[in-house]
Amino acid sequence: MHVLASFEWSVIWDSQGALWGGFKHTMKAGVVGIVLAYLVGLVLGALRAHRIPILNQLAASYVELIRNTPILVQIFFLYYGLPVLGIHLDVFTVAWLSITIWGGAFMTENFRAGFEAVPQRLSEAGYALGFTRLQEFLYVTLPIGGRIALPSTINSAISVIKNTSLLLLIGYPELTYVANNIQSNTFRTFEMFTALAVYYLAIVWTLSALIRFLERRLALPEAF
Amino acid sequence: MNPLPEWFRPVSEYILREGVPETLRMAAIAVVASLVIGVVLGTLMTIRFRPLQWLIRFYVEVWRGLPILVTVLFIFWLPAFDVGRHHVQLSAYQSAALALTLWGSAQVAEATRGAVQSIPNEQHEAAAALGFGWVGRQTFVILPQALRRMVPPLVGLLVNTIQNTTIAFAIGVNEVLQAGQRQFENVTSGLTGQPVAPSYAPFLIFGYVALLFFIICFPLTRLAAYLEKRLT
Numbered sequence: 001m002h003v004l005a006s007f008e009w010s011v012i013w014d015s016q017g018a019l020w021g022g023f024k025h026t027m028k029a030g031v032v033g034i035v036l037a038y039l040v041g042l043v044l045g046a047l048r049a050h051r052i053p054i055l056n057q058l059a060a061s062y063v064e065l066i067r068n069t070p071i072l073v074q075i076f077f078l079y080y081g082l083p084v085l086g087i088h089l090d091v092f093t094v095a096w097l098s099i100t101i102w103g104g105a106f107m108t109e110n111f112r113a114g115f116e117a118v119p120q121r122l123s124e125a126g127y128a129l130g131f132t133r134l135q136e137f138l139y140v141t142l143p144i145g146g147r148i149a150l151p152s153t154i155n156s157a158i159s160v161i162k163n164t165s166l167l168l169l170i171g172y173p174e175l176t177y178v179a180n181n182i183q184s185n186t187f188r189t190f191e192m193f194t195a196l197a198v199y200y201l202a203i204v205w206t207l208s209a210l211i212r213f214l215e216r217r218l219a220l221p222e223a224f
Numbered sequence: 225m226n227p228l229p230e231w232f233r234p235v236s237e238y239i240l241r242e243g244v245p246e247t248l249r250m251a252a253i254a255v256v257a258s259l260v261i262g263v264v265l266g267t268l269m270t271i272r273f274r275p276l277q278w279l280i281r282f283y284v285e286v287w288r289g290l291p292i293l294v295t296v297l298f299i300f301w302l303p304a305f306d307v308g309r310h311h312v313q314l315s316a317y318q319s320a321a322l323a324l325t326l327w328g329s330a331q332v333a334e335a336t337r338g339a340v341q342s343i344p345n346e347q348h349e350a351a352a353a354l355g356f357g358w359v360g361r362q363t364f365v366i367l368p369q370a371l372r373r374m375v376p377p378l379v380g381l382l383v384n385t386i387q388n389t390t391i392a393f394a395i396g397v398n399e400v401l402q403a404g405q406r407q408f409e410n411v412t413s414g415l416t417g418q419p420v421a422p423s424y425a426p427f428l429i430f431g432y433v434a435l436l437f438f439i440i441c442f443p444l445t446r447l448a449a450y451l452e453k454r455l456t
């Protein structure tokens with residue numbers, strides 16, 4: 001166990017500042033991506049659950065296209081392919097845009113499933129009260145279906161955060177980029193990846209704990 | 225009447241000939257290894273022995289919590305080490321396959337645990353009453369039922385693994401995306417003696433790479449959805 005015996009804490013210590021900078025970049029792209037992906041997912045999920053003609057099919061095609069191609073290919077397409085059409089995006093724009101497009105597709109599915117799980121009789125009760133379709137959605141389907149969908153959307157948000165690591169390949173200076181850079185200068189592979197793992201697992205495990213908490217708190221009563 | 229430009233033919237043929245087999249082979253290795261390791265770990269997790277449960281839980285949470293790229297880079301950059309008398313230095317291909325297996329086996333372990341625990345207790349008791357020991361109960365009664373419930377998510381795992389092979393791009397494995405990138409550099413460098421491809425080359429090449437993945441993954445996604453529906 002030569003590796004463990006020569007573990008140099010000072011390597012991690014000395015790169016704390018750089019890693020923190022990378023973490024901030026990860027969160028910057030990640031948070032923008034997650035917020036926008038929630039918006040995309042809510043709107044498209046509602047369109048799909050209510051089977052709005054044409055828009056429903058368009059949203060379904062978008063979801064299938066994104067789900068069945070690797071996100072890294074999507075990133076490359078945005079970064080290298082789009083300039084041909086005269087669309088030049090800088091690295092940060094590609095960063096948040098690519099994970100928004102990817103996360104939006106998964107969240108569309110999460111919300112669609114949640115909205116479709118709302119019992120028919122509840123939305124009928126809404127209409128019986130004289131609600132319009134929009135009112136029915138806002139006051140019945142959204143609160144109940146959103147509650148059902150919430151845990152799975154957080155799962156998608158976790159995946160979005162993890163996918164920000166791929167932005168290393170277009171040179172976005174996020175966590176993995178920073179750690180990988182330091183380790184290729186210092187050859188301190190074990191130390192740098194330990195620090196990197198601590199960062200990622202702290203984010204991912206916190207969000208997983210949030211899912212378990214919400215699942216308990218938001219579980220619908222048995223009578224549903 | 226070929227609408228595609230002259231330079232594109234060798235490019236697409238290279239990606240099909242070199243990239244696609246590399247991607248599919250790596251995905252196949254990773255999925256089979258994930259299945260074997262994951263089913264064993266997931267079954268062991270249902271034994272009520274706390275230290276073992278914690279140990280496997282830690283394995284699962286670490287490998288599915290880390291971005292796969294981080295795992296790939298970590299394994300690839302690890303210095304060579306000795307196991308007994310064997311000197312181990314993993315190639316890029318092996319590193320990527322191992323990283324995908326660690327991630328995949330964590331997914332399978334969690335799915336197996338859930339499926340095994342969803343089998344009613346009566347099944348265990350009935351099998352025990354027939355004189356099966358623990359191993360016999362698991363192999364002949366519980367796992368056959370549990371695995372059936374796992375088929376749709378396992379097809380999903382296959383789709384994800386096929387897509388995740390692109391992460392091996394980062395360490396230079398010649399999978400589909402890398403093959404596309406190399407061809408992109410080739411046709412735009414002018415070094416090959418041929419006229420330089422037009423500026424829309426990357427649009428076409430990466431679009432083609434995306435299309436290949438779509439052709440492979442879309443039927444599998446539909447299959448998973450169909451199996452899921454039939455099961456319920």
